[in-house]
Amino acid sequence: MQILGLIDKLEALATSAKKVPLGHKAIVDAEKLLELVDQMRVAIPEDVAESQEVLRKREELLNQSLGEARRIRSSAESEYRSRVEENQLVKEAHKRATQVVEEAQQKTQRILLQAEKDAAGRRASADEYTQEVLYQLEQEVSHLLTAIRNGIEMLEKTPEAALR
Secondary structure, eight states, X not given: OXXXXXXXXXXXXXXXXXXXXXXXXXXXXXXXXXXXXXXXXXXXXXXXXXXXXXXXXXXXXXXXXXXXXHHHHHHHHXXXXXXXXXXXHHHHHHHHHHHHXXXXXXXXXXXXXXXXXXXXXXXHHHHHHHHHHHHHHHHHXXXXXXXXXXXXXXXXXXXXXXXX
16 A cells, blocks of 8 residues: 555655744645645545556456356256156256255355455445544644644744844
């Protein structure tokens, strides 16, 4: 996740900023700050794309499971048709076909439920991670904006004190 590295750089920029005398304020290089913000804007969609890839893989798994269920059902139907000609075998084939179809339906249902659970968990994790990163970014940017505002206020007050 590239966004965490960018947040570290943002923190390093804030901690390496020149300190303003008589206070806890610092002057931050606006160009570097804006460059990091631009990089974060690029990184966040990449992290979201990774989440979408997880969802795409879930869809593939679901489609494979449905294909397997169709194959099993088709196999059961073929077996049923081949035994129709013999009376005793017809009863056995029908019973077996029913069992296979039920098993396939149960297996398909289990696979679908598991895939939906996995996808929901991954989607929730991705949403939670994205929200956490955005909250952290918001806090960092808020701290930086506060520092910048305080620096501006300090600089605005400094010329007035020099004129007196």
